[in-house]
Amino acid sequence: MNITGLSGGYGGPPIIESMNLHIKQGEFFGLLGPNGSGKTTLFKLVSGSLKPETGDVSLQGASLLTMSPVQRARKIAVLTQETNVSFDFTVEEVIRLGRYAFQKGLFKMLSREDRALIDEIMALTDTERFRDTSFFRLSGGEKQRVLLAKALVQEPEVLLLDEPTNHLDIRHTFDMLNVLKERQKTQGLTVFAILHDLNIAALYCDRVGLIHEGKLQETGPVDIMRRSERLSSIYGVETWTQSHPTLPRPQLLMNPKKQDESVISLHESVTVEADRNLVKISSPKPLRTISNGVAGEGIQWIRHIANFHVDKQYSSRTPEADMKAWLEKRSLPVEQSIGLMTAVKTEMAVIRKETINGIAFTAVVTAGTGNAVDITYDGPELEREKIGTINTFLAVDANLTDGALVNACMSAVEAKVQALRDEDVRDPQTGTPATSTSTDALVIAATQQGKRTPYAGSGTPVGRGIGRIVYEATKEAVRADRRWKETHA
Ligand SMILES: Nc1ncnc2c1ncn2[C@@H]1O[C@H](COP(=O)(O)OP(=O)(O)OP(=O)(O)O)[C@@H](O)[C@H]1O
Structure with missing residues (x-):
């Protein structure tokens, strides 16, 4: 995916300014940055829900911005923060919506392959047991997994995830990211994810980009997160890096505001x-x-x-x-x-x-x-x-x-x-x-x-x-x- 000279916002001064970013096919790219830095706006520009002022987003040379919504849905799926399901659908009905762009005929019937895929993804995302439950009745984390299933049955080339692990407990956070890693490996899925948890990003991403005030400040392998001073100045929090005990990946530690420390006499x-x-x-x-x-x-x-x-x-x-x-x-x-x-x-x-x-x-x-x-x-x-x-x-x-x-x-x-x-x-x-x-x-x-x-x-x-x-x-x-x-x- 190529983002070239992309600028855009909400009518006032552009929030995203002249952004250039290349994400390789099959890569897990994490977008990091503080609140209000423009991550969601960038996603809206990339997914077509916000019209850019300048620039382009293309997938293997074809501009995403000029595609019809159905054409785009075959290429790119989005999992946002908003659980925008307007009707009282069951979980299975919500997940089926992900196949909409592929369904054929006047009545948009599901093929046998479609059903098999839906079953496979439901098993993978541990959503089978909610199959007939009303989507509205699910917890925040359960909804998140259903929406991931919906995005995966779309079989996109690129999956955009806006804070996918929000609402998820540790087990489901790791389950979700493991599913994404598995799809990345077996299907060549390209993942472009906004992640707030820097340690999770360090564990799962192939590369990360650090955005601040609408501009990419750093892009590179997760080791760029070892630049503590850079992170500290962007986030405004003192950070330390240390290595994971068993994986060659950095992990961050944060310092709370200095508390009164008692001083002891060693002797x-x-x-x-x-x-x-x-x-x-x-x-x-x-x-x-x-x-x-x-x-x-x-x-x-x-x-x-x-x-x-x-x-x-x-x-x-x-x-x-x-x-x-x-x-x-x-x-x-x-x-x-x-x-x-x-x-x-x-x-x-x-x-x-x-x-x-x-x-x-x-x-x-x-x-x-x-x-x-x-x-x-x-x-x-x-x-x-x-x-x-x-x-x-x-x-x-x-x-x-x-x-x-x-x-x-x-x-x-x-x-x-x-x-x-x-x-x-x-x-x-x-x-x-x-x-x-x-x-x-x-x-x-x-x-x-x-x-x-x-x-x-x-x-x-x-x-x-x-x-x-x-x-x-x-x-x-x-x-x-x-x-x-x-x-x-
Ligand atoms: N609909 C909107 N209209 C006008 N300004 C907006 C709108 N949505 C976001 N903004 C502004 O754009 C800037 C970037 O917001 P954006 O949501 O892209 O940040 P973010 O990096 O995703 O933040 P967060 O981590 O808090 O989700 C902010 O200053 C925000 O106030």
């Missing part, structure tokens, strides 16, 4: 308790964390970190389920907790609270080194003892970006490796200096207070602070583990 408010069963760290305010915990892995907002003592013999096929049960037993909300495990005596945890370069840090380390590993060892696979883990928790009173959290992990690991070297911890199998144990865990937690910083590596005060405190705490934990082993040998 006074974040508590650390260690006993025979666990080391528990709790914060009154959620901390931004990055970790490889059995529970709470990845980047999260977390209030509790629990490092549980497990028996040397502990071995389980369901460590996540075990961890969940342990957290629950301790009345720690699983969704707000990170769970780690260690065979080390948790009451021997090294706890350090320090202020370095004016920044508050808390480090908690439990270290068992029986299973120390030289990660650089290049040789045959070695039979290793499973026991022995270094679990490092590091909290910092800083406001870190996700990149800085990664930096902070690097700083903590570099410090740990240096501590192992200086304590002459060796890989018992190879005899070479160890760099870790085979099951180390790390939690970095930031208060997200103060100025935001994108760096926490060795070249920054935050990174140097992490280095110093983790180095000292790890050395102390390694020594404590050795002393315990010597006295209990």
Whole structure:
């Protein structure tokens, strides 16, 4: 579909101005833009319900604007916001109207193929069970599905959808878009949809166009939605992009108006308790964390970190389920907790609270080194003892970006490796200096207070602070583990 030099509106100054847009056959194109930006007006111009002042809309070279309504209906179907059904029709009667342009003869009879198509589309849109119900009696979302069915039985080349998922719950939103995707794939249907939900658009569209004040500001693959500043300025809302966890597509996050945020003192408010069963760290305010915990892995907002003592013999096929049960037993909300495990005596945890370069840090380390590993060892696979883990928790009173959290992990690991070297911890199998144990865990937690910083590596005060405190705490934990082993040998 080619939109060329299209301008038009409602008699006053044009709402759509000199618009050019090419939508490929079989493409799912999403039109995005704030309220009043001209999306519906553009649709009216394209579908012929509003006469353009200048320009043209053509489909494979043939102008849509000069076609008769019946000719146009064979090419293009429209699903608008208005549920413009004037008579008290049943659902099936409404859907049948979609075949009108194809019906032949004086009495416009439905052919056998028409009926089969109607049945197929009704099944696809989950509207069969309303077949004989009055359209007026349906809910908003049910009406929307019936109107989609009506548009699909029209077997158009292009389907224009004005906010098709309005009124739909999440399941029906995904059902509807999946149906459209399926038609796109199997029938080569071209979809041109106005979508208000930017995250839904990012999941389903092949390309998107961002319209503002009647003009297309950006057109491209959904990745253009990563241009947060552009989106923020057009919508007037602060937006952030992040990646979908399993799909290579962006997702947007919005910030509400700044609320009064309480400020905590890391050393006074974040508590650390260690006993025979666990080391528990709790914060009154959620901390931004990055970790490889059995529970709470990845980047999260977390209030509790629990490092549980497990028996040397502990071995389980369901460590996540075990961890969940342990957290629950301790009345720690699983969704707000990170769970780690260690065979080390948790009451021997090294706890350090320090202020370095004016920044508050808390480090908690439990270290068992029986299973120390030289990660650089290049040789045959070695039979290793499973026991022995270094679990490092590091909290910092800083406001870190996700990149800085990664930096902070690097700083903590570099410090740990240096501590192992200086304590002459060796890989018992190879005899070479160890760099870790085979099951180390790390939690970095930031208060997200103060100025935001994108760096926490060795070249920054935050990174140097992490280095110093983790180095000292790890050395102390390694020594404590050795002393315990010597006295209990
Ligand atoms: N029938 C009309 N007569 C005069 N002006 C209109 C008419 N319909 C819409 N407009 C104006 O045209 C501009 C664009 O409206 P349009 O409905 O195209 O926006 P939209 O992007 O679809 O908005 P929304 O997201 O709110 O549906 C608005 O300023 C609106 O007031």
